[in-house]
Every structure is written in structure tokens, then in C-alpha cells.
Amino acid sequence: MPRILIVAPNWIGDTLLAQPLFASLHRRLPGVILDALAPDWTAPIMQRMPEISAVSRTQFRHGELRLKDRWRLGRELKQQGYDQAIVLPNSFKSALIPFFADIPLRVGYVGESRYGLLNVVHKLDAKRLPLMADRYAQLAEVPGKPVESQLEATRLRVDHANLLITVARLGLDRSRPVVAFCPGAEYGPAKRWPVRHFAALAGHLAARGMTVWLIGSDKDRAIGEEIAALATLAEGRVINLCGHTDLTAAIDLLSAAQLVVSNDSGLMHVAAALGRPLIALYGSSSAEHTPPLTGDGPPARLVQFEGLECRPCFKRECPLGHFRCMNDLTAESVLREIAAIDSEQFALRSE
Ligand code: SF4
Incomplete structure (x- = not known):
């Protein structure tokens, strides 16, 4: 063997x-x-x-x-x-x-x-x-022999016991539908949707009866705090978990979300591998290079500013300073993408 x-x-x-x-x-x-x-x-x-x-x-x-x-x-x-x-x-x-x-x-x-x-x-x-x-x-393949593009789905195992332990440890309430936001991107700020947009989206989703979990590493803790502080319309339903979990617990928490909204980051690919309905936000990078591999699973809506000449620049920080690729993707436009995901099929519901 x-x-x-x-x-x-x-x-x-x-x-x-x-x-x-x-x-x-x-x-x-x-x-x-x-x-x-x-x-x-x-x-x-x-x-x-x-x-x-x-x-x-x-x-x-x-x-x-x-x-x-x-x-x-x-x-x-x-x-x-x-x-x-x-x-x-x-x-x-x-x-x-x-x-x-x-x-x-x-x-x-x-x-x-x-x-x-x-x-x-x-x-x-x-x-x-x-x-x-x-x-x-x-x-x-043998070097020189072309590979056939398959783009099959990625998949990760979930540890359900660890999910329950993590939920209890963090005192999380799962009585409402959970939308997970992954607002970090280790690569750099040019891949991060602005915190004010995340906060505005959180307000819209909280008004529809959803709880928002912010998931990320310790490096994303400050971003999470900013989103939670700005989300004044969310009535305390935005829980900053950035830095409160290791990657193993983050995987299991993401598996419990009805929907994930993520920058083009490692956690975006994790969400796809867990079969979660996904809104993937692309700034300086491109969905043509690193799309989430969802296969025949639940849908992923890839959101990127089409027609902006400088995209994709693949830079870590916006070299032009205006950062229009992300600044101009509003919370309302992302909300429309969420609406396009079949609400019954994926158990999103309004109060
Ligand atoms: S140059 Fe264009 S694509 Fe690159 S970060 Fe700035 S706005 Fe985005």
C-alpha cells in the first residue's frame, strides 16, 4: 500500500x-x-x-x-x-x-x-x-500532462461533541437562527469588507430575528469589537467570538450557522467545506482564482465589484487609496444576495 x-x-x-x-x-x-x-x-x-x-x-x-x-x-x-x-x-x-x-x-x-x-x-x-x-x-499528474479541471467540493468533518462543549463554554444562545460573519483576512486590509458595512448588515439581520456570531482569530479581535460597537441597531445580537476560539472550535461553530458571510479568507473556504450557504466577499482578490469549492452543495454567492478597472490587484493594501472594490459593496447589496439564497431551503427565517 x-x-x-x-x-x-x-x-x-x-x-x-x-x-x-x-x-x-x-x-x-x-x-x-x-x-x-x-x-x-x-x-x-x-x-x-x-x-x-x-x-x-x-x-x-x-x-x-x-x-x-x-x-x-x-x-x-x-x-x-x-x-x-x-x-x-x-x-x-x-x-x-x-x-x-x-x-x-x-x-x-x-x-x-x-x-x-x-x-x-x-x-x-x-x-x-x-x-x-x-x-x-x-x-x-506526470509533469507536462494537463490536469482535467474537476473543482470538486471540499469537505471537513464536524466534531459535534466539541461543538456542544464550545457553545456551552461561550454561553451561546442557539434559539434563533445564526449567521456567522468572518470579518478578518490574514492577507491584508485590501481583502476586508469595511467594519461599518458588516455592522450595517448585522443590524438588518438582527431586525429579522437572527443572531450574528463574529468568528476569527485573535488578530481579528479588534475588528470584531468595532463591528459589535457599531452595530447599534442589532440590539445586542452581535456576539464577538474573534479570539475566543481556536481553529478547531471555529470550524465546529461555523458548522452550526445557517448562513456565513465572509471575506475571501481561510474561514470562507472552511465554511464552503462545511456545506454552509455562503456569501463570499472579494476585494483586491478574485473569485476566478480562489473560488470556494462547494460542488453540488448549498449555494455560494460570490460578491465582487464587477467592472472596476483596477480589480483584481491582489495587493494587501489598496494602492490607490480609495478602496472602491470594497467600500462600494454596500450592506444593502449584500442583503440582496442573501435574499437570493432560498430562505426556506436553508432555514433562514424572519420574526
Ligand atoms: S486598487 Fe482597486 S482592486 Fe486594488 S484594493 Fe484598490 S480598489 Fe481594490
């Missing part, structure tokens, strides 16, 4: 967009065992993927080399006898551990000139493969 080590991406969203590759490996190699080597902050995503057997966590921070530690980890992994490694990040560092582990086949994109570290080397044709998910799926 072949054993493959996946070196996971450094971003939550990218980790989910790699899931079609894992599904494809299982189809091609029945009985294959896929283990993952993942940084602490994406490991919970890998642990919830049905295709992944075991996850080893790494403690390397962004940009850290720590050559000796990588060598040591590589030698430990050698004992596992992997037949192949697939290295998803493009950095030189990320290809070192499979090399130190003497894994015979080491697959990945050239990235930072990784000839030698990798021995099955793909060259990225970014125009032919605009979708991130297809770029990863390409790595299951």
Missing part, C-alpha cells in the same frame, strides 16, 4: 484548495495512505479531512530556516518509509524535510529553484491553470 507524505501549505485557504488533489490520489491509488506535515496553524484543517490519515505538526514560523531541526525531523520521518512526498508550498525550505527523510519520489513545482531537492519537478503554467485548486491537482 503506497504511503505519501503531503507537505501542507502555510495558509488555511490553500490547504482546503489542495483537497481535490488528495481526493484524486485516493481515486488513482486505492488504499493509499496520505499523511501530512503541517504547520501548527493549518494542522486542524488537515486533521478534519477524511482523506488524511495522520498529521505531524511543525513549529516553524514563517520564514524560519532552522536547518538542524528540519534535518532532525527528516531523519525521524525516514522511519515511516514513505514512498513519495508531495510538497505544496513553493519555498526552498519546505522541500528540505522530504529530502532529509530520503523519500524516493519528491514531487512539487520548481518554486525557489528546488532542482535536486525535488526529483519530479513541475513547471507552473499560470495562464493555463488560473485556479489554485487545479494547480495543486496538477501534482498528481
Whole structure:
């Protein structure tokens, strides 16, 4: 039975967009065992993927080399006898551990000139493969053989016991329908819908009898506080949970939402993988590059400012200063998108 080590991406969203590759490996190699080597902050995503057997966590921070530690980890992994490694990040560092582990086949994109570290080397044709998910799926093919775009759905397991524990710990009331907002975006402010728009939308939804949970990391705590403070029309029905959960609890809380409104961020991909009806807001990025992979599941409405010449610029901060791609997406326009999602089918209701 072949054993493959996946070196996971450094971003939550990218980790989910790699899931079609894992599904494809299982189809091609029945009985294959896929283990993952993942940084602490994406490991919970890998642990919830049905295709992944075991996850080893790494403690390397962004940009850290720590050559000796990588060598040591590589030698430990050698004992596992992997037949192949697939290295998803493009950095030189990320290809070192499979090399130190003497894994015979080491697959990945050239990235930072990784000839030698990798021995099955793909060259990225970014125009032919605009979708991130297809770029990863390409790595299951022989280099040069085009991949067939599948865009199958991502999916994560939910831990229902952990959901109940988290709800109790945070004292959350689930008697009303819950809409989850994910107002952060680690990449930068050019991907974040303005807090005043989130607050205005929260007011509209609270008036229809819904509770709004703000979900994000500790880095999003201040954004959450600002939204809750601005949402004066929401009558206390906006609960800032940013920074109050780890990623595992955030996954389970999102699974309990009737609707998720999210920036183009890792949690947006998590919501899609949980099969939640989703409003995805795109600013400087593009739905043509990283759409949520919902398959045949509940709908995702992708909201982006069409016809704005500077879009998508893919910058972390707006280089033009006006930030029209997000400023001009009003709460009312997002509300119209929500209305377009079948209210009966997805249990959204008004008082
Ligand atoms: S340049 Fe345009 S697309 Fe980029 S952040 Fe500014 S408004 Fe948005």
C-alpha cells in the first residue's frame, strides 16, 4: 500500500484548495495512505479531512530556516518509509524535510529553484491553470500532462461533541437562527469588507430575528469589537467570538450557522467545506482564482465589484487609496444576495 507524505501549505485557504488533489490520489491509488506535515496553524484543517490519515505538526514560523531541526525531523520521518512526498508550498525550505527523510519520489513545482531537492519537478503554467485548486491537482499528474479541471467540493468533518462543549463554554444562545460573519483576512486590509458595512448588515439581520456570531482569530479581535460597537441597531445580537476560539472550535461553530458571510479568507473556504450557504466577499482578490469549492452543495454567492478597472490587484493594501472594490459593496447589496439564497431551503427565517 503506497504511503505519501503531503507537505501542507502555510495558509488555511490553500490547504482546503489542495483537497481535490488528495481526493484524486485516493481515486488513482486505492488504499493509499496520505499523511501530512503541517504547520501548527493549518494542522486542524488537515486533521478534519477524511482523506488524511495522520498529521505531524511543525513549529516553524514563517520564514524560519532552522536547518538542524528540519534535518532532525527528516531523519525521524525516514522511519515511516514513505514512498513519495508531495510538497505544496513553493519555498526552498519546505522541500528540505522530504529530502532529509530520503523519500524516493519528491514531487512539487520548481518554486525557489528546488532542482535536486525535488526529483519530479513541475513547471507552473499560470495562464493555463488560473485556479489554485487545479494547480495543486496538477501534482498528481506526470509533469507536462494537463490536469482535467474537476473543482470538486471540499469537505471537513464536524466534531459535534466539541461543538456542544464550545457553545456551552461561550454561553451561546442557539434559539434563533445564526449567521456567522468572518470579518478578518490574514492577507491584508485590501481583502476586508469595511467594519461599518458588516455592522450595517448585522443590524438588518438582527431586525429579522437572527443572531450574528463574529468568528476569527485573535488578530481579528479588534475588528470584531468595532463591528459589535457599531452595530447599534442589532440590539445586542452581535456576539464577538474573534479570539475566543481556536481553529478547531471555529470550524465546529461555523458548522452550526445557517448562513456565513465572509471575506475571501481561510474561514470562507472552511465554511464552503462545511456545506454552509455562503456569501463570499472579494476585494483586491478574485473569485476566478480562489473560488470556494462547494460542488453540488448549498449555494455560494460570490460578491465582487464587477467592472472596476483596477480589480483584481491582489495587493494587501489598496494602492490607490480609495478602496472602491470594497467600500462600494454596500450592506444593502449584500442583503440582496442573501435574499437570493432560498430562505426556506436553508432555514433562514424572519420574526
Ligand atoms: S486598487 Fe482597486 S482592486 Fe486594488 S484594493 Fe484598490 S480598489 Fe481594490
